[in-house]
Amino acid sequence: MGSQQSAETLGCHVVVVGGGFGGVAASQLLKSRGLDFTLIDMRDAFHHNVAALRASVQPGFAQRTFIRYAETFGPRFVQGRVERVDTQRQTVVLQGGREISYSHLILCTGTDGAFPGKFNTEASYQTAVQTYEDFVSQVQAAGSVLVVGGGSTGVEMAAEIKTEYPDKKVVLIHSKIALADAELRPSVRQQAKQVLLEKGVELLLGQKVVNLSELQLNVCSRNSSVRTDKQQTLKTDLIVRCTGLKVNSSAYASSFSCLAANGALKVNEQLQVDGFVNVFAVGDCADVNEPKMAYHAELHAAVAVSNIANSLSGKPLTSYHTGNVTMLLAMGRDDGVGQFNGVRLPRCVVTLGKSRDLLLWKSWRQMQQTQP
Structure with missing residues (x-):
């Protein structure tokens, strides 16, 4: 590749921090x-965490949700935890002291949250897969499961458990009355509720667990007592938390002052971090007013890479504009609800488009590897 580089790309080295959907998309675009x-x-x-909840209930599924970076990117992939960015020297500093210089930087650090929906842990492929297999065993051992949180993750989690194990008692507790994301059309949110009820999930809406910090999560513990703020006590064998998503800002928080209240990086329409022409934020860590989704992270990546290429060749930069919300919820492998470009879709369309395979084919194709 070196001999084929044009004059404007010589000396260009882009560092991509974070190998989620945005980071992988950016890397493949840079490569191309x-x-x-x-x-x-x-x-x-790479963790295809769109399928993390299916991997939590279906034995043997987890190995399909992790795809090794080195087989796709070779020596261009470096495993390590970024501790900070030295913007003066234009270097990324890893834990242990290693430094990697950049001419351009794309930050794609995503969000962190509770397992099993998120798995932001330093772990090998084997350990990651085994962690999910171990969780499947806990679900199988439980006679009853309480899912805490009725956002999109909680809704999908409850549906996955009840679909795979219809004889288990599954209760979903949510502090609000409406389920799923507020950005979804009310009719889609109502449809999500309808599907859960059809599957036999019990709903406790408008209630909050008050003793969550005292409870053991993700481990089967018979007849655990859960108390709510409405003086209700529940007995359950397994508690799964699906709340508390937060921007994963630890890699850059000490290096940039342009942080939003939630830790995301403030960006302009070109997705350049405020005050920097050569630093971009992509996906969940970009302060863009839209749902945090893999789909949007990949759109951001395309804009960031285009703007790096355009800046090198003196072309005008591309702007990113939010559109109508597209969001699909897999309600187990046999059902789904959602909307495309703001328009509600039939349940069968979502089932075919997302729920059956959870878009795994897309990540394996993008990583240019064969799914096991």
């Missing part, structure tokens, strides 16, 4: 444009 890059992630495998 012949731009030199390094992808950094603390794990050795």
Whole structure:
């Protein structure tokens, strides 16, 4: 590749921090444009966490949700945890002291949250897969499961458990009355509620668990007592938390002052971090007013890479504009609800489009590997 580089790309080295959907999309786009890059992630495998909840209930499924970086990116992938960015020297500093210089930086650090919906842990491929297999065993051992949180993750989690194990008692507790994301059409949110009730999930809406910090999560513990703020006591064998998503800002928080209240990086329409022409934020860590989704992270990545290429060749930069919300909820492998470009879709369309395979084919194709 080096001999084929044009004059404007010589000396260009893009560092991509975070190997989620945005980071992988950015890396593949950089690769296709012949731009030199390094992808950094603390794990050795990409996690297709859109399918994490299915991997939590279906034995043997987890191995399909992790895809090794090195097989796709070779020496362009570096495993490590980024501790900070030295914007003066234009270097990324890893835990242990290693430094990687950049001409351009794309930050794609995503969000962190409770397992099993998120798995932001330093772990090998084998350990990651085994962690999910161990959780499947806990679900199988439980006669009853309480899902805490009725956002989209909680709704999908409850549906996955009840679909795979219809004889188990599954209760979903949510502090609000409406389920799923507020950005969804009310009719879609109502449809999500309808599907859960059809599957036999019990709903406790407008209530909050008050003793969550005292309870053991993700481990089967018979007849655990759960108390709510409405003086209700529940007995359950397994508690799964699906709340508390937060922007994963630890890699850059000490290096940039342009942080929103939630830790996301403030960006302009070109997704450049405020005050920097060569630093971009992509996906959940970009302060863009839209749902945090893999789909949007990949759109951001395309804009960021285009703007790096355009800046090198003196072309005008591309702007990113939010559109009508597209969001699909897999309600187990046999049902789904959602909307495309703001328009509600039939349940059968969502089932075919997302629920059956959870878009795994897309990630394996993008990583240019064969799904097991």
